[in-house]
Amino acid sequence: MQKEIELFKAQLRKYNLKVTQQRLKILEAFLKAERHLSCDDLYRMIRRHNSEIGYATVYRTLKIIQKTGLAREVDFGDKISRLEHEYGHKHHDHLICLKCGRFFEVFDPDIELLQEKLARKHKFNPIRHKMDIFGYCRKCSQSINQTQRM
Numbered sequence: 108m109q110k111e112i113e114l115f116k117a118q119l120r121k122y123n124l125k126v127t128q129q130r131l132k133i134l135e136a137f138l139k140a141e142r143h144l145s146c147d148d149l150y151r152m153i154r155r156h157n158s159e160i161g162y163a164t165v166y167r168t169l170k171i172i173q174k175t176g177l178a179r180e181v182d183f184g185d186k187i188s189r190l191e192h193e194y195g196h197k198h199h200d201h202l203i204c205l206k207c208g209r210f211f212e213v214f215d216p217d218i219e220l221l222q223e224k225l226a227r228k229h230k231f232n233p234i235r236h237k238m239d240i241f242g243y244c245r246k247c248s249q250s251i252n253q254t255q256r257m
Contacts, residue, residue: 108135108138108139111134111138111177112131112134114175114176114177115130115131115134115172115175115177118171118174118175119171122171124171129157129160129164129168130164130168130171132153132160133149133153133164133168133169133172134168134172134177136149136152136153137149137169137172137177137178137190138177138192140152141192142191143181143183143189143190143191143210144189144190144191145187145188145189146162146165146188148189149165149169150162150165150166153165172190173190177192177193178190178191178192178193179191179193179237181201181237181239182239183201183203183208183210183239184203184205184239184241185208197214198214198219199212199214200213200215200218200237200238200239200240201213201238201239202240203239203240203241203242204242204243204244204247205242205243205247206243206244206247206250206251207244207246207247209244211244
């Protein structure tokens with residue numbers, strides 16, 4: 108976690124922003140969470156132990172965390188912006204259920220190779236990518252099929 112904190116501090120200095128205890132507490136809470144967090148989620152977590160930290164501070168700090176490359180935004184189709192860890196975490200894609208909202212992190216080396224091949228074929232230099240597949244999980248698919256049979 109120390110490397111992430113140093114990157115964050117460097118980013119703050121780059122933009123002439125102060126390294127404050129509030130910002131560091133928000134960063135540490137985010138890094139410890141190891142899950143996809145909305146600003147609301149993180150704010151609720153922070154408020155339990157740090158009632159002096161406001162929503163706007165959490166929101167602005169998350170934007171800085173994202174600019175630093177420590178996190179990336181994910182959209183699971185429910186219009187809620189969430190961040191997931193990026194730095195030091197392996198690339199993965201998402202399968203997202205449109206009914207219950209559950210999501211699954213997946214990785215397939217064959218898909219990654221195909222994406223690289225497509226980029227080379229078109230003489231395209233990819234910087235980053237994401238793949239989100241929307242559909243229905245097994246449980247929701249079964250309930251949909253049962254409803255259609257009736």
